[in-house]
Every structure is written in structure tokens, then in C-alpha cells.
Amino acid sequence: MDELLKIKEEALSKIHDCSSLKELNDLRVFYLGKKGPMQSAMKSMKDMSKEERASFGQVSNKVKQEITQAIEEKKKILEEAEMLAKIQNEKIDISLPGSQLPLGTIHPLTMIREELEDLFVGMGYSVAEGPEVETDHFNFELMNLPKDHPARDMQDTFYIDENTLLRTHTSPVQAHVMLAANGKGPIKVICPGKTYRRDDDDATHSHQFSQCEGLVIDKNITMADLKGTLELFAKKMFGEKREIRLRPSYFPFTEPSVEVDISCYNCNGKGCSMCKQTGWIEILGAGMVNPKVLEMCGFDSQVYQGFAFGIGLERVAMLKYGIDNIRDFYSGDLRFLNQFVRKD
């Protein structure tokens, strides 16, 4: 009996002092295994009386139990210590830069174009493109700019031959769309694309630029509808607080024609350097489709009417992002492009 208790005390003390899981396993094998001191002590049982044997058995079971329990408890402690040590070893510097993958950019003019496409497609417009190498007939004549009109002087247009040119605006796409519709409405279309004028390139002029034309034709389309549509455009591109102002103007292909201003987003209309103290910024031209254009493009102007507008994408981008040199759009300069990496 005393021997059992001695073994127990020795075992518990060794388990307590043990410092690794391996050592602990060795102790388990030693004390609870078949060749351990417990087993040897048990051998003396055969010389004991029945009563003695019963009480010896009881004590021995209890000792075994206690040792097993002590080992289990110690194991938990040691495992946790080991995990903590491992975690400590695995520590990294989370402040080092991430393995970021390269991020490309969409060209700002494309961003504007896609924003417009999404806005208008959402309202049931389709998107038409049309050729950049265009005929005089489509670019000018069908837009009510007859041969002797001052607005089509040679210096403004890149002619290829007498009847062919690089389109000076996206308006001829209107004519393509109308003629394809065979005089039958409704038409709801926007026409984004590249356009060209015979200008020397400088900070505010570019021989190549981008426009987006809009055209709606049906039986009851009014100038009020034009105003409402352009208000949506202004709010989408420049913020919910924007208002628009229409001013009378002149374009050969619309009558009445309007110049559209938006309330200055920089000063909210109070007047600042951006809006030249007027509170308004000129943003686009528009109007009701000239009945002559409707007729030339196969629509009965007594039945159909509609509106058209033309947005200069560079102008929108320059205003929206505060770009002051139009040439930046066409240089491919990464220092420029990288500024448009995020979604606006």
C-alpha cells in the first residue's frame, strides 16, 4: 500500500515537472505501461488476503486514475503552450506591402461614354455608332447644312475628296438611324463616337474629339421632354443638386435650338472662377429636330417631331475631373491614366 502511494507521489511530481509532450508520453508509458512500477507492485497482491487484495485493488485503481488524470491535464497545458510557441514563431510583419495584382484603367472618355450609355440604355435608348469616314451628304446636307453654308468651310473639315470626309460631328448618325427606320417611329438612340475638325491642337482644341448624340422621335415629343431628359443627364454626371438652364441658340439641324448650361457644381451657382462668376457652365447644344431634317430623313414632319442633343465628351470629362489640357486625353500618359483607376 505504502509502495503504491509512493509511486503515486513520485509520478505526480514527475508529471508536474515535465516540460514537453514527448517526456509526458514517456512518463505515461512508464507508469501506466505493462512494465512499470505499478505493475511490479501488483505482483505482491497474490500473497495478500482476500480483504487485503480488495482494498489494495481499490487503491491501485485510484492511483492509476489519478496519474491518468494528471497526465491528461498536463497534456492540455503543454499542447496549449506548444501552440502558443508555434504562433509566436509564425509571426509576420503585416505592415509589409501586399502582393497586389496590377490594376488597369478605363480611359476617362470611355468612363463618361459608358456612364451615358448606361443612363440612356436604362431609359430604353439603343446605341448606334456609324462610320467616322462619312459622306458630305450625311455629315452636312441631311443635317440642313447645304453646300454654301458658312459653317462647313473647308478649314473646319477634313475632306478626303469632294464627297467624303471625316465626320465633324456625330449628328450624321441621326440620319443613318432615321433613314433605317423608314419614316416610322419611335426612335430613341444615342450615338457616341469619334469626330474630327481641322483645328490645330492646343490646350483647348483637338483635331480629334468625342461626342455623344441623342435623338428621340415620336408623335408627341416636346421641348419640355428635352429639358427633363437633359436634367437627368446633368444630375447623373454632375450630381443630384444640379439644375439646368436653356438659352436660345442656333444649329442648322434643330429649330428651336438651345444651348444648355448647368448650375456650377463648384460654387452651387453662387459664382466662382470656374463659371466665370455667372453661376452657370455651358455644357451642350440641343434642340427640336428641324422639320427639314425630318423630311430629308424620311419622316413626315406633320406627324413626327423630336429632340436631339450633342454632348462633347471631352468637355464633360474636363469639367467633371478638372482637366485643363485636352491633349492629355490622347497622349497615353500613364501619369494621367492612373488617376482614373477607381470607380467614380
Added chain:
Amino acid sequence: MEASLKLLNQYVKVDDFSSQEIADQLTSIGHEVEGIHAFARGDKLVVGYVKEKVPHPDSDHLNVCQVEVGNGVVQQIVCGAPNVDAGQKVIVALPGCDLGEGFKIKEAKIRGVESNGMICSIAELGIDQRLLREEDKAGIHVLDADAPVGEDALKYMGYDDTILDIGLTPNRADCMAMIALAYEVGALLKRDVHVPEMKTLNELDSDIEVDVQTDLCPCFGAKLVKGVQTKESPEWLRTYLMASGIKPINNIVDISNFVMLETGQPIHMYDYDKLKEKRFVIKTGFHQKTVLLDGKEYDILPEDIIVSTDQGIGCVAGVMGGDDTKIDDNTVNIVIEAATFHGATLRNTARRLNLLTDASQHYIKGAIDTANTARVLNRCAALLEELADAKEIYKSVLTDYEVKEKVITLTTSRVNGLLGTNISTEMIEDILTSLHFSYTREGETLTIKVPTYRNDMTMDADVIEEIARMYGYNHIPSSLPLMEMTKGALTPVQSYVRMMRHLLTDLGLHEVMTYTLTSPSMVDDFNLFHHQDAVALMLPIGEERSVTRKSLIPSLLQAINFNRAHAQKDVMIYEISHTYSKETEIQNLAIACSGMYHHVPWQQLQQKADFYLLKGFVETIFEKLGIKESRYTLKPVEANQQDFHPGRSGYIMMGNEIVGVIGEIHPQRAKKYDVKDVYVAELNLSVLLNLKKPAIKFTEIPQYPSVTRDIALVMDKDIPVHDVVRSICKAGQRLIVDTQIFDIYEGEHIASGQKSVAIALTFQDASKTLDDATINAMIEQILKVVEKDYGAHLRV
């Protein structure tokens, strides 16, 4: 145009409004005021009296003046002008006066003598220098002796005017006439317009004959006035002209300019005494050189409209008069011409002769009110009598002309139907009346007669615009079109383009936009898709931008060059754009990469742009577009290729058609475009985006496990690995579901001219678990095939 508010005020009262208010009003009705400026500047300018002048003690050209400047105050002012003298009334800038451009008058000492102000010349008042006489610049301005000392000098001189810079729209050239502009303001403010009397004076019979022989001159009027005296115009006329941006010359020239300013009708004058025959023939058909009144010689062509006198060229109609018939300082008898000429013809003449004069612009833009010709001649005569002492005025000789009365019919519902408004017929009537349009009304139908000066009115939409203008565009409500539903969608090609753009951007590439126009020296570089000549401009700005590009690669190389020059070494860019040749339009996509694609230096992680990166981009695009590998092949470019590196480039072939290219640019091209290590790809989207593709179809996910086996094959180093893999798959009888090349090795243990290719093959059968025996048999079969086709054998 530059409009003087003081002159405008002569025709319609506006001086009870601020210039800004008038500007806003004009802008609101479509005459955009782009700028407002004072005619003359300087705030503390007063009339002064030079009481005394003594030479400056320390200067040989300066004088010290005692100048009375009002309220008995006398200022000492040092003056350097040669013409200053005691007893003169002068313009004095007092201390604090700001003469603009940083020139501020201060109390100062000039060479030791105190000076409290400046005596001014006209040229110092901020007036456009080209409007001034030499004498205005040479010395101080001497005012009339009765000028009141101490009073505001600008006001006294009538220089207290404000100029509005108005951007007239092309359809409203009539507003170049101050009277027409006054009608606009009058209509808006509901005020009367005072038009000067232009009635016939007591007249004599004229011996002038007019013979119009071309229909390019609908009206020609000539009026003889005798006994004029050439001299300087009165100050009021000089000032109005200067305020309108016109340089005063002498009373005769000034009158013709003033009448044009007032009425929009250009006036030309001939010296009656220089004409042998007193006959004007208007015709075309001259083909000769002639000297015009500016003393220069010009080539006249048969299409030019000519006012012929004495069989010669009396005047190039509406552009410039001839030298032989011009008025000069000795002219006493004048023939005044007021006529209407065909604008487009005149534009060609004026443009060719480089004589786009102010007068010619009036014809070109259509500012002429032909019906008013006779009255304009009367106005000229009256002014010549008043300001040039004309003695005898003769009857005007006018050709018969017909002014067609323009009648436009309109209904109120049409007006509101187009504008989306609710304007009453009565309000429309009010607007028409304010614009001097006469009309008759029947119910809601109005029959309108358009005034003769409104050349822009041709149809009902024009009149509706007038109504809208006066009603106020800001009063038009806002709504959205109420109509049948329409389908809004991008076309399939548009969606694919957008998808590709976002794909490439998400892969780390930058979209660029470059110029369509390029140089003939680059237009054929890298071109693979166009088989026709380039589209060339008739009149390019320069050689550099004279033809439309066929390939986008040259533009991308230029962008890479630009970026390298600005210390951006790693450039990954692409562009999607249409390209043109004669009768062909193609949509291209080009990618160009140079430098490091992906780089995390501290992790030693890096991927440099190379052929395989570009090929990877193309494969990714194709996968997204659903173009299977089996539909195209990559064919090495020809050995004598000049654009692409022959050993590192391939055409993407579909059948016999080249639909794209991937490769390194040829070292010679790299030199030409001054770039290094550039890899490019270009695709013909017009073909690729219009391919028919099968719909997405789901296949059952296999339930049985797959088995992977690695093999290493040794083969001739020039054998394309892709071909070998294709053979393996074919031999694998559809059980090979994936292949991965994981090592290519040349060198030790491998015979020279050979390479070892290690491939992981994944086998799977959808219907059962594959056993080793089956796989081993299959590998045996594969080895047999590659041995036979490529002489490849298992590496040992």
C-alpha cells in the same frame, strides 16, 4: 460684335438698367453676351485747367504745371508731353486713379519735384490703340475751352460707355444692325424703338444709270450727292464708331460705316467725277488683274460679281472698291451705292482674295434687309447734308426688286405641342406684336407676316422659336417623353467590346485613346487586316496627320515611347478603335506591353512582359469570347517579316485568314519607333466578334475520381510542344481531361539539339473509376504515337 450701350440707347431706352442687366436680358433671348467692358478706363479722371507751366529745373523736356482740378484745388503735376501749355483744358488723372494693367497714379517726386497726378493723352485711357489717331498717341489731349473744370472727364467726352461683346448666332446676322438689336431689346422690355427718319429729301433728277446683268444682284441702288466737303467727323460720331470697334477716318467714310452699323446695309461710295460714263453695270465674267482701293493688285475671276464702270472694274461687289473710282480728300461729288448681292458667291470671292471685310461679312451672313435699300440711301444723304455740307441731293436710282412677303400660318396647339407649354393665343399675339410681326387671327389660327429684316424666318418652327424666346426658355416645364416602351440595349458587338475592355483593364492594362490620323511613313507598319490604300486627306494640317491608320500598334508604340521619355518604364496598354482604308472599316484591338507586368520586389515576385504574357492575354480574351482553341491556329510569321520578330511572333489564323497577331516587334521597328522590348498583339474584332458561337451548355460533373500521371518526353528542340500535346490528347481518346506542361529542359543529360518536356496528364472517365491497367495501357499507346509522329521518347 461689339455693341455700344450708349449707341443702343439712341434707339431704345436702356440707360435705366445696369449693363449687366441688359447683358443678361440679351443672353436670355439668344444673343449671348460673352464679355462686358468699359470703353475707356480710369476712375479719377477730371477736367483740369493748366494755370501755369514752367520748365522742370532738372530736365530738358519735362514741365512743371499748376493745374486747377475743381473746387479751387490746384495740383502741381510734372508733365512730359510736348504739347502741354498754360491755358489748356486737359484730362487729369488724380492720385489713386487706376489706368489699368497695374498703372496706378500716385503722389510722387519726379526728379526731385513733387507731382500729384498726370495729364493724360487719349491713348492712356485704355481704348483699343488701333482705333486711335496718331495725334491721340503723340501728346496730351486738349479739351474744348468751355470744358467744366473738376467734372468727370470721361463723362464730359462721352467716353463713359460700356461695350457688350455679343456672340451673334449665324441665323441672326440681322442684329449686326443696331436698329435690329434695338428691336430685340424693345420686344423683350416692351419698349418703343426709335428709328431715325429716313425719308426722301428735296431731290433733283439724277443722270445715273444702273444696269443689272446678273441674278446674283437682286437689288442695286445708286444716289448722287454733290458738293460734299471732306473733314473730320464730329466727336459724337467718332466716339460711337470707336465704341463699336470701328476706326474713324473722315466724315464721308465715317458716315458710310455708321449707316452700316445702324442698318446693316454696307455702303460703297464712288467719286462721281472720276466716272466718264455715269453708268453702273453689275455683271460677272471679268477675268483680269485689277488694283483695288487698298493699292494692291488682285486677280478677278469670271465668277466674281463686279460693279463695272467705264467698262472696267469699279468695285468688286460687296468686297472692295476699285482704285480708279475711289473717293479721296478732294472728292466733292459722290455716288452712294446700297445693294444686295448673293452671299455665297461673295464669300468665295472674299475668301479667295483674302478680303473678308466687315462689309462683305454682312452679305455673307445674310444681314441685308433689301426692302430697306431706298431708305438707307436717304439716311446716307441726310447725314452727308448734315455732316459733310452736301449741297445737292439727287433722286435714288434703284433697280426694280421684289420683296416676297413671307406668310407663315400657326396654331396655338402646334406651338404648345412642340414646346410642351400651355401658352395662350393672347400671349402669342402679344409676343408677335412686340417683335413687329403683323398677323391675323381666326380662332387659334394665326396668319403671320414676317418683317423684311428677318431673313431667318422660313417655317412655322422658326416662329415657334421666336415665341419660345420671348416667353422665356426658363418657363418651359420639364418632363420625360411619354411614349411606347422601347427596348434599351447594347448590340451584341457593343457588349463584347465593353466586356473585353473591362477584362483587359481588370488584367492590369490601361486603355488609351490615340489619334486616328497618322503619317504616311507609318500607315503601313504592322498592318495585317487592310488590303486597300489608306484614306488620305485632301488638305491635312501636316504630313504627320494626313492619313487614317490601319493598325493601332504604331500609336501604342508612340505612347510607350512617350511614357519612357517621362520615366514610366512599365507600360501595359491597349486600344480599341476603328481603322479605315478605302471602302473598308475594321474594328481593331491592340495590346502593347513593355517592362514589368507584375512586381512585388520584396517578395522576389515578378513577371516581365514577354511573348507568353501577350499570348496569355489573347487566350483569356478568346476564352471569354467562347472561341475554342480548336477554331484557330498560331502560325509563325514569315522569316522575312519586317514588323514582327520572325522567331518570336505568330499569326492567329482562322482557316486561311489572319485574324490577329502576337509577337515581339522587329528590332528594326523598335529602332524606328525608339522603343525597347515591346510585345504586342492585335486582333481583328470585326471578324472575331461576329463569329457564331454555341450557347453555354452544362455537362454533368464527373462522379468518378481522376488520376494524374507525369511523363517527361525527350524530343527534337524545334518541335512545337503544342503539337505534341495535341497528339497526346488525341491518343488519349477523350480520357485525358487536362494537360499541364510543367518543365522544359535543355542541357546536361539531354543530347544537344534535344529538349525534355515534362507534362502532367490527368485522366478521368465519366462512367467508371479508371484502374491502373487501363491507364498504363493508354500511356503505352501515347508513347507509341509520339515516337511515331515526333520521334519523342520517354526520358530515363
